[in-house]
Amino acid sequence: MTADRLKRRRRKLLVGGGILLLVALLGLRAAFGSRQEIDASKLASVERGDIARSVVATGKIQPLIKVEVKSKASGIVKETLADYGDFVRKGQVLVELDKESLLARVKEERATLLSARAALERTQVEAEGPDIPFLDSAAQRARRLYEEGLISTSLLEDAEKAYQLAVNKQSAARGTVNVNRAEVAKAEASLEQAETDLRNSTIVSPMDGVVLSRDVEVGDAVSSILVLGSQATLVMTLGDISSVYVLGKVDEADIGKVYREQRARIVVEAFKDKAFEGKVTKISPLGREKDNVTTFEVRVSIDNPSGALKANMSANAEIILEEKKGVLLLPESAVVYDRERKTFLEVPEPKGENGRRRVAARLGISNGVKTELVSAEGLKEGSQVVLQ
Secondary structure, rough: OHHHHHHHHHHHHHHHHHHHHHHHHHHHHHHHOOOOOOOOEEEOOOOEEEEEEEEEEEEEEEEEEEEEOOOOEEEEEEOOOOOOOEEEEOOOOOEOOOOOHHHHHHHHHHHHHHHHHHHHHHHHHHOOOOOHHHHHHHHHHHHHHHHHHHHHHHHHHHHHHHHHHHHHHHHHHHHHHHHHHHHHHHHHHHHHHHHHHHHHOOOOOOOOOOEEEEEOOOOOOOOHHHHHEEEEEEEEEEOOOOOOEEEEEOOOOOOHHOOOOOOOEEEHHHOOOOOOOEEEEEEOOOOOOOOEEEEEEEEEEEOOOOOOOOOOOOEEEEEEEEEEEEEOOOOOOOHHHHOOOOOOEEEEEOOOOOHHHEEEEEEEEOOOOOOOEEEOOOOOOOOOOEOO
């Protein structure tokens, strides 16, 4: 009997102990089993910083002033006196063309002019007829002597013929004077043109600036812009890069927010970690449509005294619409929207559903990557939020 009682007692102890162990395990599970850790890669911190809302115009860096240098004279390049990257002054010699043929032409035209002037002087003398009075007097004297029977008919005829020939020569010379004057004027014009071509064979800089490109080598043939116009040989390209601009395109959806003198930040591939300050100086009133997208050209000017920005660099001009400094920021990807487009954030909460808790948030401006946090319950600088 005593043995049975002991067995029953032992059985009760075992059952009680099992129950107590089960209760303990359930308690531990309730206390710790529901804690869920969120992957660290899914968390981001609220930080303090600057943010700007902007539109971006993409384009190329261009010098404010750019000049294509072409020659007024045709010829062969004899010497180049400037290369790309050189700073040149207005009037400085850039290129010398071969002058041999041009000098020969000047000499030829001078000789032609001297000949034309000599012909004019000779004709002017003949037009004055300096011997006509003498021949007229001789003819009248011969006529009196003939009437007195002192000379023969042939002598009278000779005297009258000499006088008439002189009169005819004077008349012809007077008609030729204008022709000779025209020939002198033509020779003078030809000489002037030859001398101008000789001067133009020395190509000089039309401005103070930097040589952006040199497009000819010694021995190259150069054609005259006066003959071929825009098809003439490009000798050099000069530019003033102390002030440059980006001519970019802005979508029609954003152009209404852009105005002149608006601040802009310019970023180029060569200086990824540096932003250059600029401002909007021109906005095209005419949009251009391509592939069903309408854009407007916008010019953003930048002071470039150091010359760090080079012509034709690809650039993004970020035109600032609104900017705030020293505000709370968080990633755009942390924002949750409900059906009514209300904004929420999720924060880590070990005891919450899926280890997180949702809080209502009031947001400010966004740049597409970061968003301004105006207010949210319990969130401050350094607080963590869950990325979606």
